Amino acid sequence: xxxxxxxxxxxxxxxxxxxxxxxxxxxxxxxxxxxxxxxxxxxxxxxxxxxxxxxxxxxxxxxxxxxxxxxxxxxxxxxxxxxxxxxxxxxxxxxxxxxxxxxxxxxxxxxxxxxxxxxxxxxxxxxxxxxxxxxxxxxxxxxxxxxxxxxxxxxxxxxxxxxxxxxxxxxxxxxxxxxxxxxxxxxxxxxxxxxxxxxxxxxxxxxxxxxxxxxxx
Amino acid sequence: xxxxxxxxxxxxxxxxxxxxxxxxxxxxxxxxxxxxxxxxxxxxxxxxxxxxxxxxxxxxxxxxxxxxxxxxxxxxxxxxxxxxxxxxxxxxxxxxxxxxxxxxxxxxxxxxxxxxxxxxxxxxxxxxxxxxxxxxxxxxxxxxxxxxxxxxxxxxxxxxxxxxxxxxxxxxxxxxxxxxxxxxxxxxxxxxxxxxxxxxxxxxxxxxxxxxxxxxxxxxxxxxxxxxxxxxxxxxxxxxxxxxxxxxxxxxxxxxxxxxxxxxxxxxxxxxxxxxxxxxxxxxxxxxxxxxxxxxxxxxxxxxxxxxxxxxxxxxxxxxxxxxxxxxxxxxxxxxxxxxxxxxxxxxxxxxxxxxxxxxxxxxxxxxxxxxxxxxxxxxxxxxxxxxxxxxxxxxxxxxxxxxxxxxxxxxxxxxxxxxxxxxxxxxxxxxxxxxxxxxxxxxxxxxxxxxxxxxx
Numbered sequence: 116x117x118x119x120x121x122x123x124x125x126x127x128x129x130x131x132x133x134x135x136x137x138x139x140x141x142x143x144x145x146x147x148x149x150x151x152x153x154x155x156x157x158x159x160x161x162x163x164x165x166x167x168x169x170x171x172x173x174x175x176x177x178x179x180x181x182x183x184x185x186x187x188x189x190x191x192x193x194x195x196x197x198x199x200x201x202x203x204x205x206x207x208x209x210x211x212x213x214x215x216x217x218x219x220x221x222x223x224x225x226x227x228x229x230x231x232x233x234x235x236x237x238x239x240x241x242x243x244x245x246x247x248x249x250x251x252x253x254x255x256x257x258x259x260x261x262x263x264x265x266x267x268x269x270x271x272x273x274x275x276x277x278x279x280x281x282x283x284x285x286x287x288x289x290x291x292x293x294x295x296x297x298x299x300x301x302x303x304x305x306x307x308x309x310x311x312x313x314x315x316x317x318x319x320x321x322x323x324x325x326x327x328x329x330x331x332x
Numbered sequence: 333x334x335x336x337x338x339x340x341x342x343x344x345x346x347x348x349x350x351x352x353x354x355x356x357x358x359x360x361x362x363x364x365x366x367x368x369x370x371x372x373x374x375x376x377x378x379x380x381x382x383x384x385x386x387x388x389x390x391x392x393x394x395x396x397x398x399x400x401x402x403x404x405x406x407x408x409x410x411x412x413x414x415x416x417x418x419x420x421x422x423x424x425x426x427x428x429x430x431x432x433x434x435x436x437x438x439x440x441x442x443x444x445x446x447x448x449x450x451x452x453x454x455x456x457x458x459x460x461x462x463x464x465x466x467x468x469x470x471x472x473x474x475x476x477x478x479x480x481x482x483x484x485x486x487x488x489x490x491x492x493x494x495x496x497x498x499x500x501x502x503x504x505x506x507x508x509x510x511x512x513x514x515x516x517x518x519x520x521x522x523x524x525x526x527x528x529x530x531x532x533x534x535x536x537x538x539x540x541x542x543x544x545x546x547x548x549x550x551x552x553x554x555x556x557x558x559x560x561x562x563x564x565x566x567x568x569x570x571x572x573x574x575x576x577x578x579x580x581x582x583x584x585x586x587x588x589x590x591x592x593x594x595x596x597x598x599x600x601x602x603x604x605x606x607x608x609x610x611x612x613x614x615x616x617x618x619x620x621x622x623x624x625x626x627x628x629x630x631x632x633x634x635x636x637x638x639x640x641x642x643x644x645x646x647x648x649x650x651x652x653x654x655x656x657x658x659x660x661x662x663x664x665x666x667x668x669x670x671x672x673x674x675x676x677x678x679x680x681x682x683x684x685x686x687x688x689x690x691x692x693x694x695x696x697x698x699x700x701x702x703x704x705x706x707x708x709x710x711x712x713x714x715x716x717x718x719x720x721x722x723x724x725x726x727x728x729x730x731x732x733x734x735x736x737x738x739x740x741x742x743x744x745x746x747x748x749x750x751x752x753x754x755x756x757x758x759x760x761x762x763x764x765x766x767x768x769x770x771x772x773x774x775x776x777x778x779x780x781x782x783x784x785x786x787x788x789x
Binding site for chain 1: 355356360363364406462488490496497498499500504507537538563564565569571593594595596597599600603631632633634701702703704
């Protein structure tokens with residue numbers, strides 16, 4: 116198979132969420148001794164960009180994004196040993212630690228933001244739901260996070276977003292991370308009040324916001 | 333019919349899967365497969381479909397979906413599974429309505445059919461909108477003065493003495509109790525103490541708050557209604573089931589609540605319609621509900637008044653009202669807030685779609701996506717109640733024409749909708765009446781809608 120064809124197939128596999136096709140073409144790329152970094156950036160990432168754009172336009176939804184992300188991960192598993200052997204690193208705009216705050220078990224909005232960030236190349240550490248403040252801080256430290264994204268769906272769990280920022284301040288760690296907030300009842304007004312670094316009304320805004328905070332837009 | 337203990341047995345012995353696999357290997361593929369198999373297709377030009385074949389296919393598809401997918405229990409990581417026969421039996425045994433309220437306010441809430449000329453049940457107010465205590469009293473008293481109101485939704489309190497309420501803490505218990513007491517007091521002040529409260533208890537985000545606020549000392553009644561929510565999508569947890577156990581065992585009315593996210597795990601409009609219909613089956617079987625309260629919510633805009641959400645709302649209303657004898661309330665979120673023309677356009681589109689599609693009841697459309705504190709007034713409720721009554725003889729095809737006219741007025745503004753004003757900015761705090769400016773805008777919009785052929789007088 117021609118190199119261009121493999122790259123095109125990889126991009127299509129991501130857009131179609133076709134895990135088998137992604138694996139098959141990742142193996143073909145290695146078989147042809149293609150540059151693994153180019154395979155990621157001109158094949159897989161190109162597909163992720165396309166699906167991300169389609170999501171932004173409302174042409175596809177969360178299931179398609181999740182399937183694309185899965186196909187991407189499957190292909191990366193094939194390519195990773197070669198990338199590591201050649202000491203290559205894919206361009207990675209930053210690490211985002213994301214979780215729903217203590218007392219809140221709603222995950223769908225957080226899942227969408229998490230997947231959208233992944234499609235835009237961010238390293239995402241998703242801690243799931245019902246996370247207490249100190250665990251979030253410990254995990255952010257472990258993950259060497261650049262940005263911490265806090266989600267909540269209920270007005271009664273919003274105070275945990277404020278508490279998180281206050282505790283970071285008390286621990287003299289406020290400057291270490293950008294903290295962004297989101298979720299059903301959260302507004303820009305609330306984000307300003309609790310001194311968050313950013314707020315996104317919808318998932319589509321998340322990568323734009325994070326890039327802006329990291330000075331990469 | 334199996335009861336909650338039987339379902340707990342399934343929640344502790346059903347197939348064990350991690351949540352991600354439930355989403356990726358059951359929920360998403362089943363939705364996509366069944367949408368295709370039953371040829372469920374979104375039609376952006378036909379927002380209030382009159383297609384009975386589509387409605388019945390959707391209903392059949394939802395049974396297959398509920399049976400093949402089940403409900404995930406977050407606390408046990410197991411799937412509660414159902415058999416087709418038990419769903420059919422549960423539907424067959426429905427009583428066809430229930431009584432709510434006391435004294436002269438006591439009424440039977442019954443299901444309707446598509447194109448049914450009977451007036452729907454008017455559920456007034458917006459429970460999820462947080463209000464301060466003094467404003468909440470004025471809001472609920474104002475709702476009580478709306479003659480068409482059959483039941484009330486009381487606001488949520490999110491502050492106690494300037495402290496923000498923390499879920500699961502004593503503050504939540506205080507908030508739940510105070511909200512219930514304020515609701516009852518305000519209805520008494522309005523001269524209608526018998527009106528049922530049917531959103532119990534929006535200030536309680538945990539089962540502890542629900543149980544505390546329901547103590548007999550705080551004057552709730554069996555003729556009120558308690559809302560129990562599914563988690564999006566097709567999930568429950570012990571918090572949900574604890575609440576359910578309490579309400580069932582104390583003989584309360586369970587309002588099974590499901591707000592599927594359009595664009596979330598259910599995918600686009602067809603998948604969301606499928607999941608939303610399946611929730612009715614689960615509301616009857618798993619929750620053993622007395623009524624259903626439901627709507628789709630757009631994943632990006634946080635409202636129900638987009639073109640695709642209105643289609644979902646309508647097609648599900650037609651499917652369920654034709655096939656289930658179960659009273660339901662259509663709940664909606666508008667992007668725009670109080671004292672904006674856009675709110676009324678959105679609310680009109682929602683109410684017309686709901687009534688023509690056969691919903692048994694319609695709730696006040698929540699202004700400003702329900703996120704603005706004190707961001708609701710009785711005038712929005714009055715508008716929705718008046719239109720709900722006036723539009724009841726309108727057929728789906730005509731409703732479709734009217735909704736498309738309304739969409740022309742606001743569709744391109746959904747992403748940048750005006751937030752509007754808070755109660756204290758557009759109501760007179762002493763008289764409890766709308767400020768002149770708001771009253772004038774209200775009358776202007778009504779005239780405009782009459783010009784479009786919408787019966788507002």
